[in-house]
Amino acid sequence: MITSHNGPQPADFTDVRATNLAVVLRFVRENAPCSRADIAASTGLNKATVSSLVADLIDRRLLRETGLTEHRVGRPATMLVLDGSPxxxxxxxxxxxxxxxxxxxxxxxxxxxxxxxxxxxxxxxxxxxxxxxxxxxxxxxxxxxxxxxxxxxxxxxxxxxxxxxxxxxxxxxxxxxxxxxxxxxxxxxxxxxxxxxxxxxxxxALAEHRFGPHRNAANLVYVTGEVGVGAGIVMDGRLRRGGQGYSGEIGHIELDPAGPTCRCGRRGCLEAVAGIGAILAHTAPDASPSELELEIDEVVRRARNGERDILALLEDVGRHLGRGMAAVANMLNPEVVILGGYYVPLAPWLVACAEEEMYGRVLAPGGGGCRLEVSTLGYGAxxxxxxxxxxxxxxxxxxxxxx
Amino acid sequence: MITSHNGPQPADFTDVRATNLAVVLRFVRENAPCSRADIAASTGLNKATVSSLVADLIDRRLLRETGLTEHRVGRPATMLVLDGSPxxxxxxxxxxxxxxxxxxxxxxxxxxxxxxxxxxxxxxxxxxxxxxxxxxxxxxxxxxxxxxxxxxxxxxxxxxxxxxxxxxxxxxxxxxxxxxxxxxxxxxxxxxxxxxxxxxxxxxALAEHRFGPHRNAANLVYVTGEVGVGAGIVMDGRLRRGGQGYSGEIGHIELDPAGPTCRCGRRGCLEAVAGIGAILAHTAPDASPSELELEIDEVVRRARNGERDILALLEDVGRHLGRGMAAVANMLNPEVVILGGYYVPLAPWLVACAEEEMYGRVLAPGGGGCRLEVSTLGYGAxxxxxxxxxxxxxxxxxxxxxx
DNA sequence: CGACATTTGTTTGGCTAAGAAACTAACTAA
DNA sequence: TTAGTTAGTTTCTTAGCCAAACAAATGTCG
CATH class of the missing domain: 3.30.420.40 (ATPase, nucleotide binding domain)
Structure with missing residues (x-):
């Protein structure tokens, strides 16, 4: 079923063509190398249509033919792959x-x-x-x-x-x-x-949705772990920005009215109790933004050494984080919440606690199928x-x- | 632009037809009575196409022709309206x-x-x-x-x-x-x-999106005010259910680790501090579910009488509610959050406090354009x-x- | 080796439905 | 009456999908 997603917009043939070109392109991306016959069989498009679409995509140098298939009964298939080069x-x-x-x-x-x-x-x-x-x-x-x-x-x-x-x-x-x-x-x-x-x-979030190990999830949330804590929300396969584009501002969800003061002026915000700042406030209160990475490395070193106070601190932050993620999971029921930024190097000491808190607080049976994972895309996500x-x-x- | 929203599904002519029939139908719903010429001008569809689509819709008795337009220059237009009757x-x-x-x-x-x-x-x-x-x-x-x-x-x-x-x-x-x-x-x-x-x-939420005064909002959240507190989320014009369909479970977002015990066993859940139960716990702790409506009527009566303790209680609940709604607004940035259920009769004493708390806590400038409103659809929403x-x-x- | 089966991909023709332009219809204004 | 204006239909063209026939390239089996 076709549905225009920005209000009642009429469709015409060029839309059909665009849709089907996109279908073929995405299919090849996910299943390369594959033949025209594969595409037709899997997408339900007619063989003739697929041939025409593929020709168009080859003309635009989005696809490329590679060799033929090995020995099988029947005519060998010409395999197609994405042509990234141009x-x-x-x-x-x-x-x-x-x-x-x-x-x-x-x-x-x-x-x-x-x-x-x-x-x-x-x-x-x-x-x-x-x-x-x-x-x-x-x-x-x-x-x-x-x-x-x-x-x-x-x-x-x-x-x-x-x-x-x-x-x-x-x-x-x-x-x-x-x-x-x-x-x-x-x-x-x-x-x-x-x-x-x-x-x-x-x-x-878009990077995770396209390249990450959970790229099949149509509903995912990416959480940045910097001084600020923000989220990107993918629901039903697309980024959801909200009315003005400001969705995902989870950093100032108030978790504890008696908590520490946040830089926004209020108390107990997620950012204040589970942001990277909450860790550095204890270990390096005067660090400048450009020293963040070094300071986090230092925290990792001390955690590796098994220093008690650091481990306790990280557990505490992990628990608060888990509470915040429970709010996210309850509200959005994504397949996965992905922690990014500086949460990644700290994950070994954060995630277990966070998971426990989160699963315990998600109302839906089995946590609503929502997992807590760590980004594998690195800082350049x-x-x-x-x-x-x-x-x-x-x-x-x-x-x-x-x- | 056509986009299939459940994965790569190819499109064909029947999809184009269906899309355009839907476009015309929705246009007439919103702009009835209107002429074929109006539809063509506003949607960008060709006059001939509109005639064909309208004929189809009249055949199916989804539209009906009414009289002609009054005296204007040019040929009078045949007006179209939705034909609800069959x-x-x-x-x-x-x-x-x-x-x-x-x-x-x-x-x-x-x-x-x-x-x-x-x-x-x-x-x-x-x-x-x-x-x-x-x-x-x-x-x-x-x-x-x-x-x-x-x-x-x-x-x-x-x-x-x-x-x-x-x-x-x-x-x-x-x-x-x-x-x-x-x-x-x-x-x-x-x-x-x-x-x-x-x-x-x-x-x-769907009812509000279609029939409510904010039906133009593509992003809205409806909040139930019963013993439980839940939400329905519309983003980019469609209901968003999450991975397994459990989105909107905001009742157990934890607002205060030191708050009262919730029926889920934890403390300070939104439901426990801002649900209807939080009010009745003070006024009628033994009320059975079937007496809820009566009890709320009683609370309304006492609030109207200006009873201090009741007003203070409602203000308190309103503030907690506002904190919860701030979390919703920060995370989803909807155009409007609509309070329903028993929040409706109590709104005169709740909403001002709730609004104040909410606006104060939403990070985006101007509250991200998010308003807090009261449902007008009644209990049958x-x-x-x-x-x-x-x-x-x-x-x-x-x-x-x-x- | 050759007939046949099998699979791939192309060609041909048919069909649906949108669009452009011309045309008919029905009115107002002068 | 004639010109002007707007509404809606008719006719024709075009895009593009599908079905079916067909051509091409291989394996299999007698």
Whole structure:
């Protein structure tokens, strides 16, 4: 059944074509190498239709024929695979102390991953645009040199990004009301591909949804573990941004009215009791943002050494985290909640407690089938998701123009 | 853009037709009376296509031509309206002390609204099926007498209902693992229309989404105010049920580890500090479920009289409720949170406090545009939503067969 | 080895349904 | 009466899916 998801929009033949092109593309992505006959059999599309769709996709160099099948009864099949080579999707993540750029091909293979230090915490949005544009230009020129067409660029920002891609507030960067997408487009002088901006947690969720081990889950939540705690929500296979794009702001869910003071001014917020800050408040109260990674390494070292107070601290944080995740699981019933950011290195000491708390608090029998897992995508999840955002629009049928 | 929302499903012409029929149907629902020319102009469909679609819908008696327009320049337009008369959708709500059945026509006009007392709290699911089937048969025969074709029947159950319509747990009814949809279909002996089961909060949310004053909101949350507190979540225009169908279980979000004990055994759950039970625990600790309505009336009377202790109690509950709703608003960023059930009569004394707490706690600027409102649909919201569930499948293109 | 079975992918023709443009219809205004 | 305006239909074209026949390439078995 076809359903337009942004209100009553009529459909026509080009929509059918786009839908079916996307179906074939996604099928090959998941089942490569496969033959036209496989596609027809599995999708229910007619063989003739599949041939036509595949021809179109080969013309656009999204698919490529590889060799034939080995000895079997009947005519050997021509196998098809994704042809990543002529395209690239760019994701950029801006953060307190660095900017990361990644480029991936259609398959999601990482083509480059550049990190460049940048004083995000003390720079204006304008300065960030200049820095991002410079980095982006280098990435674009590298891609061009490799004869790849850039399909799009998405920027991941730690903060509230509205549905139009304007950054409303980015507390750690000190930005307010910045039209990042517009300014960056201008700075790149009409680059000929879409430039988008989205929240980092949203994009990390997208990365998990496309590349992670739980990519089959239609409902998942990604939780960032930085100084701030945010979430990206995928429900029914798509990112859900809410009315204005501010969904997933779980950091200030109040878990304990008698808890410690949060930087938002209230008490006992999830962020204050289970954020990375809650750990560092005990171990390195004066750490600057750029030292976070080092400090966390130190916490990991001490936990490995079995230091009692650190272990107790982590258990405590884990329990609070579990309580917060129980709220998430109760409200959204996702298949999986994925912990990211600095929760990843700390996971060995956090997750058991968190899981126990969570499962004990989820109302649905068997926890509603919701698991608590740790991200395997590393720190670059948001940048990777930003690139995935570009691929998503290809997957939903907006194919690059024919050669 | 067409997007199939349950995985990669190919599209063909019948999908285009179904989509466009649904577009026209929805347009007329929202803009009746209107002419074919209006439809073409607003939807972007070609005039010829609209004529063909409208002819089809008139054939199926979903639309009807009314008179012509009054004197204007040019040929007068034939106006179109929804033709509710030949169809009916049935919604049934089963509860602790009664079963409600409503029937609506295509426009959502209520055709009947029958309430029948039923000891849900002490009856088995099997007994409930017998009672529901008896009631349903009377409704069906009444509809048949009125020459209406029944398009479907949906049952609203206060409890966890999985994605297949099985009731996993319904604490207040004492049910577990009941295949209500299957059993009711059997009891009705192959009724020739779909029989579905869903959670009451989900369906009430659907009722608000279709009939309520905020029907334009693509993102809304409906909160039940009964002994239990649950939510139905609409995001991007559709009900979001989560992985197994258990989304919206906000009643046991833990707001205060030092709070009063909840019936789930833990402390400080939203339900325990802001549920209706939290009020009655102070005013009528021994009330049985069937006396709830009376007891709430009594609370309203005393609040109207300005009794200090009652007002303080309601303010306190309102503040806790506001904290819970802040968690909802932060996580989902809906356009509106709608309070239902017994919160409605108590709203005059609850909402101001709740709003204040909520707005103060929502991180997004301006509360993320999220308002707190009170349901205007009355106690029958879930039953009405159950009927709306049936209309939804018509609206998404599954039209009844041609005459 | 050759006839036959099996499987793949293409070609042909038919059908559905949307769109463009011309046309008919029914009115107002002057 | 004539011109202008808007509504809705008719006719024709086109996109694109499907079914069925067919061509191609291989294995199998007598």
């Amino acid at each position: 395209y690239a999707a760019i994701g950029i993540e801006v953060n307190v102390d660095y900017i990361t750029a990644v480029a991936v091909d259609l398959k999601g293979e990482e083509l480059l991953n550049w990190r460049r230090s940048f004083p995000g915490g003390t720079s204006s949005a304008g300065q960030a645009v200049v820095a991002m544009a410079a980095l982006a230009r280098r990435v674009i020129s590298r891609m061009t040199k490799e004869a790849r067409q850039v399909l799009g660029l998405t920027v991941a920002v730690p903060g509230l990004v509205d549905v139009n891609g304007n950054v409303r507030v980015a507390p750690n960067l000190g930005w307010r009301d910045a039209d990042l997408a517009g300014d960056l487009t201008k700075a790149l002088r009409d680059p000929g591909f879409p430039v988008l901006v989205d929240n980092d947690a949203n994009l990390a 948001a940048a990777l998701g930003a690139a995935a955002r570009v691929l998503d629009s290809v997957d939903s049928g907006r194919l690059p123009a024919q050669r | 169809y009916a959708a049935i919604g049934i709500e089963v509860n602790v002390d009664y079963i409600t059945a409503v029937a609506v026509d295509l426009k959502g006009e209520e055709l009947l609204n029958w309430r029948r007392s039923f000891p849900g709290g002490t009856s088995s699911a099997g007994q409930a099926v017998v009672a529901m089937a008896a009631l349903a048969r009377r409704v069906i025969s009444r509809m048949t007498k009125e020459a209406r074709q029944v398009l479907g029947l949906t049952v609203a159950v206060p409890g966890l209902v999985d994605v297949n319509g099985n009731v996993r747990v319904a604490p207040n009814l004492g049910w577990r693992d009941a295949d209500l949809a299957g059993d009711l279909t059997k009891a009705l002996r192959d009724p020739g229309f779909p029989v579905l089961v869903d959670n009451d909060a989900n369906l009430a 879930a039953a009405l939503g159950a009927a709306a569930r049936v209309l939804d499948s018509v609206d998404s293109g599954r039209l009844p067969a041609q005459r």
